Amino acid sequence: MTTTAAAVPRELVLGPLRVGPPVVLAPMAGITNAAYRRLCREQGAGLYVCEMITSRGIVERDEVTLSMLVFDELEDVRSVQLYGTDPVYVGKAAEILCAEYGVAHIDLNFGCPVPKVTRKGGGGALPWKRRLLGDILTAAVKAAEPYGVPVTMKTRKGIDDDHLTYLDAGRVAQESGAAAIALHGRTVSQAYSGTADWEAIGNLVSHVDIPVLGNGDIWEAADAIRMVTETGAAGVVVGRGCLGRPWLFRDLAAAFAGQQVATLPTLGEVAAMMRRHAELLCQHMGEERGCKEFRKHVSWYLKGFAAGGELRRSLALVTSLRALDELLARLDPDEAFPVAELGTPRGRQGSPRRVVLPEGWLDDTDGTGTALREDAAEMSGG
Incomplete structure (x- = not known):
């Protein structure tokens, strides 16, 4: 694919929500709690998403799930990533988040590679079922619409290289009324290994009219700028790159403002x-x-x-x-900052693996409204 360099965006528009700079903290299990979101927010502006929580856990008022719905006193824009495989539960959970928790943004997780999630047809496995994906997105968008809350989705390229889903997922997201789609340029089978396929992000940008956020291998602020200019993405989602480096958001804010900054703390x-x-x-x-x-x-x-x-x-x-x-x-x-660490991977990496799926999952791409088993709290936090 030949890509013309795109201009660097200054803000991300998600329905009525405007995020400047166009930087999103990726939900990470056990990491992006209220304290960490506050810490990152102190470094730079952006959108900071809480850990993934289950829709059924919210609806059934599960104690563990609700304990994760904690927001800092200065967290004026509350963003939650929701997991679900049943449109009814997802819709009800979205309404509760809007009506009772004052959430300003809901992201739906269709990219988690964790076996306990994919073996039940959730996370990165779910987009294979196009109709079910559409039903879930539509339910969430419809529930959040009266509150003016935008709904987005995050996904991966597909289950593996032989079962790619991201282009269809982008089409379904657009047709369902999603405000944006974030693409991690890896398959589920890759998990966090190898390198992210930014070309796929560019392909998705060309395929849909809604904003596309790029995710994967953003270790420095310069990587974020390179991603948006090479792919045309409307913004970036940053995960492992900020582990032990919350000041990365300071660098990102400066980079999207046109400055070349690389913080090197002692x-x-x-x-x-x-x-x-x-x-x-x-x-x-x-x-x-x-x-x-x-x-x-x-x-x-x-x-x-x-x-x-x-x-x-x-x-x-x-x-x-x-x-x-x-x-x-x-x-x-x-002691000076170890500059050799700049631009290198952080956090878990691992190696490619076989994706654990429900029996017969790959037999068809329909999933006609199939309500899969969804435990109340088992998968909150990923």
């Missing part, structure tokens, strides 16, 4: 960010749970730095803010 500045992150987690969850939640972020923050193994292990077992302060004080505040 280890002392990274330590201050770590402390702020832990503090926000403790504010939202209490100190004991907040510190436990923070532990998973330590290796991402310190990636490439010379901090010793013993200190890293102690930080990864931290139990209080006081203990955290004592450990962070042992880091060399003047």
Whole structure:
């Protein structure tokens, strides 16, 4: 495909919602809670989406699911990613989110590659059933419409290279009234391995009239600019690239404003960010749970730095803010940022794998309104 370089967009328009710069924080299980969304928001503007939650869990008022619907006091634009395989439950959940939680944006997950999701026909497996996909999207759009809340969807290229779905998914999304579609340029079978296919994103842009958001392999702000100019995407969705680097959103805001910026914090500045992150987690969850939640972020923050193994292990077992302060004080505040880490993958990668699907799933692409089994809370958070 030959692509003409596109202009860099300054904002993303989703129905009545205007997002500037056109940058979206991807929902990540166990990561994009209210504290992390607040931390990223402090660095730069954009749209920050909470962890994936199940529609049935919302409708049945499941305690675990509802505990994830927590928003920071400064979170004026509430965005939720919803998972569902039953149009009725998705529609009801969308209405509850709009009417009771003041949500301003709903994203539907049709891209999750996790086996416990795909084996039930959800996530990245669902777009294979074109009619069911349309029924779910239509139900959500219809439920959210009276509240002026835009509905978008996120998907992948397809189940694998022999079962691509993204072009049909784009058509269905447009016909169903979705405000935009985000495409992760990998198949479900790739999960997070290999490289993202940006050409597919460009193909989808040419195929639909609604905005297309590009996702995959945005490690630096310059990658985001290159993606939108090469593909014509209306904006970007950033996931693993911001792990341990919330300041990436500062760089992204500057890049979409026409500036060339690459923040290179010293280890002392990274330590201050770590402390702020832990503090926000403790504010939202209490100190004991907040510190436990923070532990998973330590290796991402310190990636490439010379901090010793013993200190890293102690930080990864931290139990209080006081203990955290004592450990962070042992880091060399003047150590320079490891520039060799720039532009390199972060977070999980893994390798390609066989996709677990319901029996007979690939036999047809219809799925005539089939209501699949959807557990109330089992898959909230992915």
